[in-house]
Amino acid sequence: MTVTLRTPFLRLAAPAGLMLLLGACQPQQQPFVLYDEVAAVAPAPIAEPAADVERVDVTVAPWNPAAFGENATGWLPYVGLTAQDYAPQLAQWLAAANAFSVQGSETLRLHGELTKWEDLSPSAFGPSVFQITYEYALIDADGETLMEKTIVSKGEDTSFAGLTRMQLAMQHAHADSARQLVAALDSDFRQAWAAREKAIAVAEAERARIAASMEPLTGFYRGQADGAAIRDFPTTEGDRLGSIGLGAVYRASGRLPDGWIRIAPEDGAAGVEGWVHEAALTRMSEAEIAERLAAEEARRAAAADRYQLSPGDEPATLLADTAALTAPRSGAPTARTLVAGTAVEVVALTENGFALLTENARYVGWVDQAALQR
Incomplete structure (x- = not known):
């Protein structure tokens, strides 16, 4: 029986006994x-x-x-x-x-x-x-x-x-x-x-510009340009995060003088937050806006009746990226994903360990209390 040696030292056909001898002599x-x-x-x-x-x-x-x-x-x-x-x-x-x-x-x-x-x-x-x-x-x-x-x-x-x-x-x-x-x-x-x-x-310059010039804005808009880009910064050079849907409803939180509006899906529904130019949106009537704001307040009031109300909308911070759920139970649909470090308010608590959150007084959803720094 012969075995082919494949080492950097030797490449030759040798009896199996020689292989054993060489193995015993390895350094x-x-x-x-x-x-x-x-x-x-x-x-x-x-x-x-x-x-x-x-x-x-x-x-x-x-x-x-x-x-x-x-x-x-x-x-x-x-x-x-x-x-x-x-x-x-x-x-x-x-x-x-x-x-x-x-x-x-x-x-x-x-x-x-x-x-x-x-x-x-x-x-x-x-x-x-x-x-x-x-x-x-x-x-x-x-x-x-x-x-x-x-x-x-x-x-x-x-x-x-x-x-x-x-x-x-x-x-x-x-x-x-x-x-x-x-x-x-x-x-x-x-x-x-x-x-x-x-x-x-x-990006730092853009954040500074936004902080200096953004006007707070409360209201709801409908998408009128299907597929218009939602961007991470209020410029056409900003990264595209997603797109608006024709007729979809968005809640606005701020506006820049050049027409860019900070939007989020209504009621924390699935979707992305970011900037869209007002040319792609249509502002809803004041009556419709008032109706939606009243509905948000009603949801908060209903939650306060059903669950332990957290005094004064207690401030908290997300410890990690966290899914905000549509109901206070594991497995409930995700309303949106909250990024680590996001400042929120705790509106109500449940006995099974969930907290109802708002962000800047806007309904967000339910998260596990363990995800909060209070």
Whole structure:
């Protein structure tokens, strides 16, 4: 019986007994030591940091044996480098390359995952040549992916000693991967970060403009332009959150001088809140508005009769994104989703742990009391 050896040292047909002997002679796990030859070709510093952040947490996923194919066993565990070794080494290389400054206030996470490892060595006794593929992702504190990059790198060494040759080839492959990553940070990520910073500045300016110029508005509107965009900011450049329906009723809470109106679905019905230009809406008559406001007050009064009234519409804050339900029971239909941090008023409480909420005196729905900071 013969067995084909597939290790970076030997590729030959050998008796099964020789396989057992070789297995017994495998070296022990080697501690990670960065070779001087690899340190000498580490990523070079870039002219300016790609981003101002507080810190970057570097993580590398544990190697998936599937990435190595038939080489997942044998000598691979003994090459003197693991995913746990690469993470701090990569962090050191990024710091030395001046990839990020520490003048900002944001924390980013750089995550790497080895998805493929190939042994391209031409023979059992020639140079060791390894090619590796890493998937890198740079993620902000909100979980948004700012950059994704697939990097294929190669490492080669011709040292005489087999184990040293393997270790050097593996380290060279990772150093090459880090060099390409720094280059991507200096180009692709730098542009993405600059665009993100500009978008944040524009959003802050818009919020300031809204706060300074929005006039409070109470009333109801019907959609008259089917499919008109509901946007996150009162500008045609704002992101599209949804669209209004022809004849659908919306409650307005504010208006800007240029005609943009802040709307929400009537009575917290399913739908999105945002900004729509008044050209896409028709204001309902004062009689219809008065009728709807009276209906809202009647619902509040009915709730107060049925449940324990919370004195003075007690203020509260949502601890997390929470579904507001149409009734005080688990499984009731969702009226709308409330975002974490939303300020609300608690109108009534139930014995089974639900709270009836309003927002700026507008009916919202029922939420679990555990979701509230009171």
